[in-house]
Amino acid sequence: MSKAVPEPVTKLIDALSRLPGVGPKTASRLTFFLLRAPDELSLGLSDALRELKAETKFCSVCYNITVQDPCGICSDSRRDHSMIAVVEEPLDVLALERTGVYSGVYHVLHGVISPVNGIGPDELRIRELVKRIDEGEVLEIIVATNPGLEGDATAMYIQRELAGKGVKITRLARGLPVGGDLEYVDAVTLSRALQGRGEL
């Protein structure tokens, strides 16, 4: 850019542009907002970014993000350690926690099998999951990967890896979203809802 824009400004625009969903236009807009905003805003964000990597690690049991190891859930004796929900991302743990009805523990894969993106089973924490099962305490695995092609393929791979280990493997139910409208539900979801229909 021309000398109309000083280097610290272009540097921040470039850094912000590397975030997903943030193009050069949004990055400029955010940068010029921060220039006008009080210093606390940019400095607070700067500190938070530094601390994110400095103060967090992965739990050595479930691979969720945590400050202490093992994480709060894995070290909680009131949780049911015989039940593991296998999820793709730390955000999925948060989603299940918000339901308030799940009392088991978790295993975060950090992705799904996705040949298109070059992600095979070895890039995920599947080996670590098998190791947890082999240790013998686990009775049920709830595969809670996203309901889609890649999530299903990952679930199937996990099922095959754990076959014959005497652990029950379940998958989250498919069906109508609560509050949804039959008219707007896609055909695949509706057919799953039909197959999985329950008695009133």
Added chain:
Amino acid sequence: MSKAVPEPVTKLIDALSRLPGVGPKTASRLTFFLLRAPDELSLGLSDALRELKAETKFCSVCYNITVQDPCGICSDSRRDHSMIAVVEEPLDVLALERTGVYSGVYHVLHGVISPVNGIGPDELRIRELVKRIDEGEVLEIIVATNPGLEGDATAMYIQRELAGKGVKITRLARGLPVGGDLEYVDAVTLSRALQGRGEL
């Protein structure tokens, strides 16, 4: 949030949520992206944010953002210092520079008069503009505020403030955007294009 999300993570989500156009969902998505991304990404962004405020200031002449004072444009003797383009934001300077046809200097107001947002003339750099005119070197002021209600009101206010100072005051032309389609142009723009029609 529950103990499923450690404090450094929520802290970054909160900090990102304070940016304009970034809601809690986008902030979580960005945070978990940064957790998985290489450290350089979050640390580079952290440094860029710190340097933005530490290494930039406003030019004491035109109030554009700059590293050295006066800025590169104000200290450039090849520019025409008798012509000042008055713009709302530093990004507008960039837009005019990109045209490659403007050789004058700038004056950045840092906003527009906007009673709704509690921004009056005193919140803008209008007094400083008047002072630059009073110093006598300036022959033409091009009011390049945005073509809209607030930009127009600000232009009118500036015109009144500078009346009788013997400086020519112009405004950017309104008309059809190049590459635009007559069919889709709004009526106000089209009527301005009619009023401002030129001979072929």
